[in-house]
Amino acid sequence: MGDVCGRRGGRDIAVEGRRRTAMTGVLVVAVMLLQSPAEALSEQALAAAQRGDTEAAAGLWRQAIEKEPKHFASLFNLGVMLHRGKRQIEAAPLLERAAAIEPGYQVHLMRGSNFQQLERREEAIRAWKAALVYQPKNVKLMQVLSVEYGRGRYFHEAAAMARAALRVAPLEQNLYFLAIKAYQDAGSQTPAAELAAEAAAKFPQSARAQFEHGYYLQKRGNTEPAMRYLRKAMALDAKYEEPFFFYGDLLVKQMKWEAALGPLRQAIAIRPEYSPARVALARALSNLDQLPAAVKELEEAAQLDPKNAQPWVMLSQMYFRMGDEDRARDAKETSQRLRRENPTVLEAPQARPFPGN
Structure with a gap:
């Protein structure tokens, strides 16, 4: 009896296994039927790229785009691969087309990087601002934007972006220095001085923060308190040259030559x-x-x-x-x-x- 039951159970299991295999095959066929030619080519291209065969990947993505001109994955992935391969001119129109189809953080971020490499600063900034819409609290992106504004001499925008980042990350001292420098470059001494005083109070062990406050104090003619902050900065970091220079320069102005x-x-x-x-x-x-x-x-x-x-x-x-x-x-x-x-x-x-x- 036991043997019979055992044999019958084995046949049942085998039949069930064949049924599952058949169903899996049906599902695979169904997926293949649902997948567009462009999607199939794009997947092959991605596999080729992962193997390091970039030429084959590029060819397959181009075929996918030819079959389906608005295939986002092919446009975006080919654009990214060309950009990373330092072929920015070829990458630019592909990334633009991808952004027009499916705008989002990643595609705008990549557009910005591509424009930056092409030295098209204003377009890079606009692309990164578009990316920021999707991640409005991305402090790293805000920092990138502030620096890029500054390089283009858009100092007020650089300062505003740094201050926006500070509202998100108020304990990030580098954001203070970014904003201070932008205000300084813009000739806006008052907000720069206010931020420097705030940074000195918030980061008492930061030589840079103490120096910035000392610097703006001496700019306003407050020599004695300025020198106190400069001495503190020198004590905190003996390898930071600016406090030593400005302290020595103040002594020269006071005719304390020795x-x-x-x-x-x-x-x-x-x-x-x-x-x-x-x-x-x-x-x-x-x-x-x-x-x-x-x-x-x-x-x-x-x-x-x-x-x-x-x-x-x-x-x-x-x-x-x-x-x-x-x-x-x-x-x-x-x-x-x-x-x-x-x-x-x-x-x-x-x-x-x-x-x-």
Whole structure:
């Protein structure tokens, strides 16, 4: 009895297995019938791309697009592959067509990256702004937009974007610095100073935050409190050159020549190409009657910043004081030539509005 039951159970299981296999086959056939030729080609292209056969993938995606010109997956994936392969010109129209069919975060993000590589900044910004609509709290994208606005000298837009990001991530100190720099470039000192004070209070262990507050205090003539914040920044980070330079420069302005030497030399030790620090150091040395040392710093500054007339103006004065009238005259002529050739070298970049805002 047991054997019979056992055999009967085996036949039942086998029959059930054949039924399931048959049903699976029916489903596969049904899926294949439902799948469009473009979708089938797109899947083959994706498999080829994953194997690293990009030429085969490109050919298959192009076939899919030929069969179905509005096939989003083929347009988008081919565009992405071409973009990553540094074929941005070919990628651009494909990504545009994909965005027109199915606009979304990923396609707009990729359009922005493609436009950026093509140095089409305004179009990149517009594409990234379109992406931001789908992820309005994407802080990384906001940072990218703020930086790109700044590169295009759209400083007010850069600052506004950084401040929008701060509302989403108020503890991200780099967003403060991004906004401060944008306001500074735009010539908007008051909001820059307010943000710097807020950052210094919020991030007391950040050398950059303490420096920014000190910098804006000295810009407003509040020298003593500025120097306190600059000293704190120097203590927090001995390898951050800006606090050392501005502290030393303030000492030079206060005619504390000897005291200025240490911080200015430290700034130069950290960043040897720091031309303004060399000019400030030369000014302190010259007032201490260390003229050869001052000349050495100025000659180095002139090499580091060949378009800047300031080192040559001071060199003319130093050479004259040393009795070398020929070199003094040559240095003066060089300074005058540089002023004519580079009239805007000392001017701040001017802000401009983003077109179409």
